[in-house]
Amino acid sequence: MKKTLQISRRGFIKVSAIAAGYALLGLNLAGKAAAEALGFIGLRQKGAYDADANAYKLRKSQDNPMVRKIYDKKIGFIHDGPCGEKSHHLLHTSYKDRSQTIKALKGAGIKLKV
Amino acid sequence: MKEMENVVYKDDITGWKDPDGIQFIQVDPEKCQACGECENHCATGAIQPMKNDEKRHVINDACVKCGQCLINCPYGAIYEGISFVDEILARLKDKETAVVSMPAPAVRYALGESFGHPAGTYVGGKMHAALKKMGFRYAWDNEYTADITIMEEGTELIERISKPSKERPLPQFTSCCPGWINFVEHFYPDLIPNLSTCKSPIGMLGPLAKTYGAETTKTKPKKIYTVSIMPCIAKKYEGLRLEMKASGYRDIDATINTRELAFMIKQAGIDFNSLPDAEPDPVLGMSTGAATIFGTSGGVMEAALRLAYEVLSKQTLDAPDIKIVRTHNGINTADITVPNFGVVKVAVASGLTNAAKLCEEVRQGKSPYHFIEIMTCPGGCVNGGGQPLDPDIRSASIFERIFAAINKRYILTKRG
Numbered sequence: 001m002k003k004t005l006q007i008s009r010r011g012f013i014k015v016s017a018i019a020a021g022y023a024l025l026g027l028n029l030a031g032k033a034a035a036e037a038l039g040f041i042g043l044r045q046k047g048a049y050d051a052d053a054n055a056y057k058l059r060k061s062q063d064n065p066m067v068r069k070i071y072d073k074k075i076g077f078i079h080d081g082p083c084g085e086k087s088h089h090l091l092h093t094s095y096k097d098r099s100q101t102i103k104a105l106k107g108a109g110i111k112l113k114v
Numbered sequence: 115m116k117e118m119e120n121v122v123y124k125d126d127i128t129g130w131k132d133p134d135g136i137q138f139i140q141v142d143p144e145k146c147q148a149c150g151e152c153e154n155h156c157a158t159g160a161i162q163p164m165k166n167d168e169k170r171h172v173i174n175d176a177c178v179k180c181g182q183c184l185i186n187c188p189y190g191a192i193y194e195g196i197s198f199v200d201e202i203l204a205r206l207k208d209k210e211t212a213v214v215s216m217p218a219p220a221v222r223y224a225l226g227e228s229f230g231h232p233a234g235t236y237v238g239g240k241m242h243a244a245l246k247k248m249g250f251r252y253a254w255d256n257e258y259t260a261d262i263t264i265m266e267e268g269t270e271l272i273e274r275i276s277k278p279s280k281e282r283p284l285p286q287f288t289s290c291c292p293g294w295i296n297f298v299e300h301f302y303p304d305l306i307p308n309l310s311t312c313k314s315p316i317g318m319l320g321p322l323a324k325t326y327g328a329e330t331t332k333t334k335p336k337k338i339y340t341v342s343i344m345p346c347i348a349k350k351y352e353g354l355r356l357e358m359k360a361s362g363y364r365d366i367d368a369t370i371n372t373r374e375l376a377f378m379i380k381q382a383g384i385d386f387n388s389l390p391d392a393e394p395d396p397v398l399g400m401s402t403g404a405a406t407i408f409g410t411s412g413g414v415m416e417a418a419l420r421l422a423y424e425v426l427s428k429q430t431l432d433a434p435d436i437k438i439v440r441t442h443n444g445i446n447t448a449d450i451t452v453p454n455f456g457v458v459k460v461a462v463a464s465g466l467t468n469a470a471k472l473c474e475e476v477r478q479g480k481s482p483y484h485f486i487e488i489m490t491c492p493g494g495c496v497n498g499g500g501q502p503l504d505p506d507i508r509s510a511s512i513f514e515r516i517f518a519a520i521n522k523r524y525i526l527t528k529r530g
Contacts (some may be wrong), residue, residue, distance in 0.1 A: 051223075062265065075325045077322075
């Protein structure tokens, strides 16, 4: 069964005024609370630092047993160590000058910020 | 078109040849209210009004694909140009293919939000469990190669410090962030020698998966399908870079972001919150605290210093916290005193407008630093363009909508 909410004109104005006030004040308080605390991004950052300090047994890359295993001088997959020949082939790269595209845009009269 | 976690994705990825031909970030003119909020978040000016219209559009050649415009649009008017979700689902059904998951550190500090957890909740264990449940054969972890990146990039830094040259000058810039790499290649190509030659952690895990991973699991590399799971949109571009084939195959077959992963978990009908925590497979999955902080501004720096300190001083670093480099926003600089060496000067910045300031210093030969960490997204990858949306941004739009409407009317009258 459908119910209709009965409300007087005066009542409606009163409720609206309170709701509007609440909305403004509430938003303001919420904004303040967010600024006082870390904010959305800060909470995620804190999550990572907390895990580093509390959840991970080891905290330095060089202590990771699987890192030691891959770089093992005798039997490791990358036995010539970091920045060795095998690393250079698999784990390093080179970059390309792509500034021509930006020059072309600017040449066509497009304004960019950089 | 598919909506995933409140963001629209165009799902057709067929027929790509060169990632430069793909428009990764686009504006829906039907939804754009011309409020201009996106421009406040774009460091290059790639998003701007069209001729004869106040509605914004993306100039692809000037776009670094960071997606800050997308996550900050109050109207949900900006969408992603490609999604690999359908292709991954098809590969997961194929019993012949060994589908491998490779999630980035920052994913596990935001994925929980899609399942009702507060921002910043660590859900790494549940994430690996969900991936296994969906049929990923190996749960490898990009955090493992974050540790490898420290070994490579830290060693490179020490080499540059001991013998700087024209080809390998100081300061050394980090190279993990694909938006930043796009930025340097387009706007500061003269600083390419300063960029670390290290691939990003995912750029390393892809080829290792199809060589070392294939070897240790006795899987044929051509049967391995690598899925990069990122807090990012620019990582989709990076994964498709033509040079990323060091293994002899495409190193990274597919890239999705945190939102798409949340969508896939929900679509699979998995009760995420009741999953028991699972560990990644160790050989390409074990990681340290130094790796997990890669996702936050200052984290790569701190992780690298934990190595550099020990190598340069030949002493053990008893307290690994180097809080001075932790950066919430803007530019942060620090002098780190290392026994038996001296002072290591470092800078950390997030946001490309800040990065550009540091670039100008380097260009003018005035940069005093040894090592500079740059992340495109303010605060780092935790705030990446591929992360679940901050619920406040779209709800605040009630007011912005009114202002934008007035603005629009004003512009129309002015022109009228």
